Amino acid sequence: MAKVNANQLRKGNVVEINGKLLAVIAAQNIQPGKGTPVMQLELRDLSSGLKTTERYRTTESVERVFIEDREFTYLYTEGDLITFMDVENYEQLSVPAEVVGDQAVWLQDGMKVDIALYEGKAVSVTLPQTVTLEITETEPTVKGQTASSSYKPAIVTNGQRVMVPPHVSAGVRIIINIAEGGVYLERAKD
Template sequence: MVSTSDFKTGLTIALDGQIYVILEFLHSKTARSGALVTTKLRNLRTGGIIEYTFKSGDKVEKAHIDRVSMQYLYANGDMHVFMNMETYEQIEIPAERIEYELNFLYEGLMVDINLYGEEIIGVNLPEKMVVEIKETVPGVKGDTKTNALKDAWLASGFLVKVPMFVDTGDKIIINTTTGEYVSRA
């Protein structure tokens, strides 16, 4: 159990049968009522964000999330197979659980799988990855004054905005959290 006075950003808690991570929290005190802790929580199962207010001193169950390093192997229909490189145990995750992450997954990539007990909560990609541009629109010469960006597509079909000098076949570094261009590789 963890008290509201011990809340911090990134803490995982179990509340009403769901698992949440604390995105923001604010301790406040009014003259009439006792102190309150207003939080913004992300549901780790659905990805939804809610606001929840606790009374100061309330205790909630801490959710212990394990991270296991695994290698992405292949897609098997709608399921995606990952293998623990130490135990050689394989798990399958449905495509709808990792839709965004599929834009960056490729065979052999090492990722962290988040587990709550035996339940698979999600996949953590490396924060920055080197990817290849499969297709891009031609840049307009001389348009460098405005820091102009153009559309580029990865092999997965993911659209990213890149500077005018990036061409088809170039390797770039992309931030997987935001899906934005960082630099050339």
């Protein structure tokens, strides 16, 4: 950790305030007509995900934390622990499921993820933007519904429900945007 002036903080930095790790989402330097300039920081708590806003005088010191981002490969889930392997040194790291959050349902064997580490402890896990899965069941395709704007429900191989266009049938591999909560993008080209 290092003490830095509030005006040196930028988006993506991590700070420690009252024993909590907070990521800077936005940093704005406000110069009022009278008085001292302030830095308004929009922060997100890394453990709970809650957003807060803090104001500091530009000369005030803040504890900046240095986070190490490393690439890992998903191995398996056992109970409430998810195990990943470091791609550089092949060491395994078990992460509590709440750190991964709701996106844990999209994990696939061998999937590459980015894990932010603070003092050897995982503080966040970032999955890829998209994932390719096969549709296991959906309503049958109705002839002549190829250009319709309505969508139908489908179940993919991991058991999640995704809305797909009417012309897509079971057995088709599709690309899903998991960053937006599991939205159909297109058919896979493989």
